[in-house]
Amino acid sequence: MKPFARLLFRRLGLLIALLATVFVAVDLLPGSTGRAVLGREASAEQVARKEHELGLDRPLAVRFLDWISGVLTGDFGRTARGRSINELLADKFPPTLLLGGLALVVTVVVSLLIGAWWAAAAPPLSLRRAGSAELTSRQGSPIATAWYRTLQPATTVAAAIPEFVLATLLIMVFALATGWLPAVTITDRQGFPVSADMLVLPVLALAIPQIGWNTRVVRAALAEAAQAPHVESAMLDGLSTRVVLVRHVLPFAAPTVVASFATTVGMVLGGSLVVETIFNYPGLGAVLAGSVADRDTSVVAAVVALSGVVIMLMFAVADGIRAWSLRGRG
Template identity: 60%
Template sequence: MRPSNGIIAFAGFAVRRLALLVTLLALVFAAMNLLPGDAARAALGRDAGPEQLAAKRHELGLDRALPVRFWEWISGVATGDFGATANGRSVNELLATAAPATLLLGGIAFALTVLISLSAGMYWAAKPSGLLARILQPATTVVVALPEFVLAALLIAIFALATGWLPAVTVVDSSGYPASADMLVLPVLALALPQIGWNARVIRGALADSARAPHVEHARLAGLDPARIMLRHILPTALPTIAASFATTIGMLLGGALVVETLFNYPGLGALLAGSVSQRDTTVAAAVTAVTAIVIMAVLLVSDAVRAWSVRGTGAGTDRVRSRRRNGQRIEDFA
């Protein structure tokens, strides 16, 4: 039995993404190797002598060629082993400790982004000349234009330094998570606000494009309720674009976590990556990159599946509408 076109397309997608991931990790290894200093110097300190440094470099394998080191590491990753740090700690354990904190921060920011941007985008598309729409137009432009570190600094200046309402840094308890819920507010806002602004504009544009479709105009002429038109006719058509935008948001949240976690002293993957760069620990930096890239690839795969399902479902619905119109049925029967 010959494989279907869908299976072949999925296999091609997986191979391309896997090749891209390996290339990205190789670049991480090369970039870390170009930085001044190395893991041996960072581990032993400035007072270490040449013999100590040579012994430590041999222990860490830094005296071997870069392609050999990368091949040994990537071979271990294929079996689920991300190696060890320069201090001998398991990278797998570090990832298991840091990843839940980042997932908590990113998950809250993503949920907030979906809820607010979807509501704002739908209202903006339904009432493009309303008061809220006039506020959203400049507000979303500003938050999208501001980098995460600038927005985070503004939030700290206003809500931590000027008013004292929220803490500026994160203090962890014995579990490794923030000691109080209010410590999550500013990091979440710093991550979510730019994505809320971006997705609100994307959703508004996608819904406005879908609203110009002929079947939507027919539904309006039939006198259907505007809310039903939005939910049953406009939103499903715009769903592929919205799904792709939210999938991209997850990648942006993971990338922004590096800056935000560092600024707020938040104990997650971003802080782990920043520490690995300062310690010149290539295995940790590459491991964090690998985990982040795998998550993004999985999300993009789900997004593509949603888009394919939405397009197929929309096409089927259009065929039914056209068939019933030819049979002389009223719009209310299928709207």
């Protein structure tokens, strides 16, 4: 528990340092919070009075310490417009969590399936060479060679495409050109999309780049794990490729794969803030955009803090799975 506790405190320290950086960055933005709240017609005296009311005339360090002390008691404070940040997050975070959760599930399932298929495309005795550049038409089967030549560039391109570019392309193809799927999100009274098809394009925009990256990680991890002596023994015993992968290779590749998926959580949450804006999705993206425009530091920091806690929890789960998968090894 001691190493885990040290790791937890180190991550908490990094999160607090990140929140302090957010305070500094938002404070350096041009404009005035009081002016953004009151409008252009407000006089300088009204703006100064509003900023004094919000405590913005205090030193930045004092404001940060006051805010972080409130967060430790579960109170994120109030927005510059007077709304409780706790209520705001309670309204807007569940839709973002739904979108990010679906994207993560799709990423995990598809990456595992394609990565395992890619690693197993060669004959069982060639599985250990699947991660090597030596996989050619002379050494692998035609299927293995075809998979290698297709997936190698496809996953690279998928991982390299930014979410906002991919979202725009998906809208052009599936919404504007074919009309198969909606390009914008309409919400019900609870703030969730009124139909499931409104989630398809945002989920794909988030999942496809992560599928590209994680597929390569899964394939590389499986290929490395396949080099273990017990895997060769299992192959020589005549076990099928599927059995070898599931029982003898995947458990040894699990630490690397799970760590990659845990990192994906942060990428999905970060990407969702952009994707939500493009699809008019009712999540934290609109909240963050509005708070940046208002220079509302407390809201921006609250979104970062909430996202950071979710990421930390996922890393804790990944650490637990990694410890479980490594049990009994020297």
